[in-house]
Amino acid sequence: MWMLRGFSTFSGASGLTLNKSKSDIFFNGVPAGTISNILQVSGFHHGVLPFKYFGVPISSKKLTKLEGMKLIDKILARIRGWGARHLSYSGRLVLVQNYLWGGDADYKRAPNVNWVSCCLPKEEGGLGLKDAKVWNRALIGKYAWWLATKKDHLWVRWVSHVYMKGIEWSDYTAPSDSSWTWKKITHTLQAFKHAYVGNKWLDSDIPYTPQSGYDWLRTKHPKVNWRxxxxxxxxxxxxxxxxxxxxxxxxxxxxxxxxxxxxxxxxxxxxxxxxxxxxxxxxxxxxxxxxxxxxxxxxxxxxxxxxxxxxxxxxxxxxxxxxxxxxxxxxxxxxxxxxxxxxxxxxxxxxxxxxxxxxxxxxxxxxxxxxxxxxxxxxxxxxxxxxxx
Known part of the structure; x- marks a missing residue:
């Protein structure tokens, strides 16, 4: 009942309403009679573990390639739909690397211009596209800024208590038995420690942004004279x-x-x-x-x-x-x-x-x-x- 009251209060404050027909509730170690009563009062469905989101299994462990292929197939299906509309070259800039050149998500020919060049800023001879891998690291870099400057942030306090246990974030290495997600985050944090002087991003009082992190991570090239x-x-x-x-x-x-x-x-x-x-x-x-x-x-x-x-x-x-x-x-x-x-x-x-x-x-x-x-x-x-x- 407390949970339902919490949902009701949230709906009243935000205007967002819970769709019970699309909501599941999961139980562990709860008697069958109690489960039946909760389902009757709440109107939720009884969920069964493991469950899927967008066709991908939700798990605390790293997904296998096969499990992730369902999400990739959904993305490729959308890309093929774009291809059927005969987009121009300039329109294809919103698509993935091979599709930019081939017009087909499964196209195997090497692109005319390498992807690194495409992802350069226009002033450096590129198309101004973002390198997804570098951009992902720049987004994770926000955690480094929180750890360096936001000691009272709830996430920082939780991470410091559960994982770091008094170790400075710039000196911390994830244990071998940590989750793959935490290992990926801490690996990226190690790259960002070189951008901090003390706890200041790029030795300034300017706050960190993903764009500034992206610019710091990527390789710079000379400006082209035809830009x-x-x-x-x-x-x-x-x-x-x-x-x-x-x-x-x-x-x-x-x-x-x-x-x-x-x-x-x-x-x-x-x-x-x-x-x-x-x-x-x-x-x-x-x-x-x-x-x-x-x-x-x-x-x-x-x-x-x-x-x-x-x-x-x-x-x-x-x-x-x-x-x-x-x-x-x-x-x-x-x-x-x-x-x-x-x-x-x-x-x-x-x-x-x-x-x-x-x-x-x-x-x-x-x-x-x-x-x-x-x-x-x-x-x-x-x-x-x-x-x-």
């Missing part, structure tokens, strides 16, 4: 993604496909004058050269596409003009790749003039969505000088 060109607000996700793969030289041009055993024909499907590789397709193919020339005539600039990143970093034009021109060239890389795929699959090549007109109109439309009232007259005059058809 502002790729993640320009005038770009759209599909052009950003293709340009990102382009900068990593991991688009599946025919030379790469040949090394993977997918094709023996290396001839460029657009110009048919040379073998297709990254340098030819985007820099020296007559079609690409023509697209770049037409685009730059409209934009009143001249530079080699191989110098795009350097030009973007050093140009003396205004920030908006550089963003507009950069977005046009990022879109051009995307469209060259699309035209290449159309030529390969359908033996059809769009006119360079049509591609350039499509690029300029798309970027100009995005430009018009900006707050024109705060734009400098110099930028407006420059935009109006671009001939659109």
């Amino acid at each position: 502002f060109l790729c993640w320009n607000s005038m770009n759209v996700p599909k052009t950003m993604f293709i340009f990102w793969a382009f900068m990593h030289r991991r688009l599946l041009t025919k030379d790469i496909m040949a090394r993977m055993g997918f094709t023996a024909d290396l001839t460029c499907d657009i110009c048919a004058n040379s073998n297709e590789d990254h340098a030819h397709l985007f820099y020296s193919c007559s079609y690409s050269v023509r697209c770049c020339s037409l685009l730059q005539q409209h934009l009143h600039i001249t530079f080699s596409i191989t110098d795009l990143v350097h030009w973007y970093s050093t140009s003396m034009l205004t920030g908006l003009q550089r963003r507009f021109i950069g977005a046009c060239h990022v879109a051009m890389i995307y469209w060259i790749w699309m035209v290449r795929n159309e030529a390969r699959v359908h033996s059809y090549v769009r006119r360079p003039e049509d591609v350039v007109n499509q690029i300029l109109n798309d970027i100009h439309t995005r430009f018009l969505r900006l707050n024109l009232s705060v734009l400098h007259t110099k930028d407006l005059a420059w935009i109006n000088s671009i001939h659109l058809t």
Whole structure:
């Protein structure tokens, strides 16, 4: 009865109501008559151990691989459902490692760009995804901060009394007969002790957050000089993604496909004058050269596409003009790749003039969505000088 009164009080305070039809009660060493009375008064079902949650057995011991597969199967079933909807590359960023590249949860081919690179911040050449293993350790790192700073926290007091028994958390090692969960936690705590000076996280008074722990745990890489060109607000996700793969030289041009055993024909499907590789397709193919020339005539600039990143970093034009021109060239890389795929699959090549007109109109439309009232007259005059058809 006290338990039911506690549930009633909680429901009155929180507004949350217990669903008795989905609730079980478990007994151990209780007489059958008492069990019957409790079930009749409470309305709960009589639960039987062991029980399952989301199809996974609830146990104090480490789950076996077979027991965990039911939960994995549920996740994969949801992923396959996403795949059936033909998500774009940018949409697949929410999926797991192999699915990002293969479109199938059971896909076995190695990904085009290694997972470590995908999990780097965008400014370091990645996609800004989180490494799940590192992120999990960062979440566990919250326990280290509690142990270091929250001596009156109920969990800290319980752990100190039951497990640590007066030993400092930074010097503590879990006994061999501890549960696997506690061993995993204490193993992670040992990694975090190097980030504390005394009991201060990173020798400061700033509180610990999982994001700060993640940044401390992960391996840092130099910032890439094309980050502002790729993640320009005038770009759209599909052009950003293709340009990102382009900068990593991991688009599946025919030379790469040949090394993977997918094709023996290396001839460029657009110009048919040379073998297709990254340098030819985007820099020296007559079609690409023509697209770049037409685009730059409209934009009143001249530079080699191989110098795009350097030009973007050093140009003396205004920030908006550089963003507009950069977005046009990022879109051009995307469209060259699309035209290449159309030529390969359908033996059809769009006119360079049509591609350039499509690029300029798309970027100009995005430009018009900006707050024109705060734009400098110099930028407006420059935009109006671009001939659109």
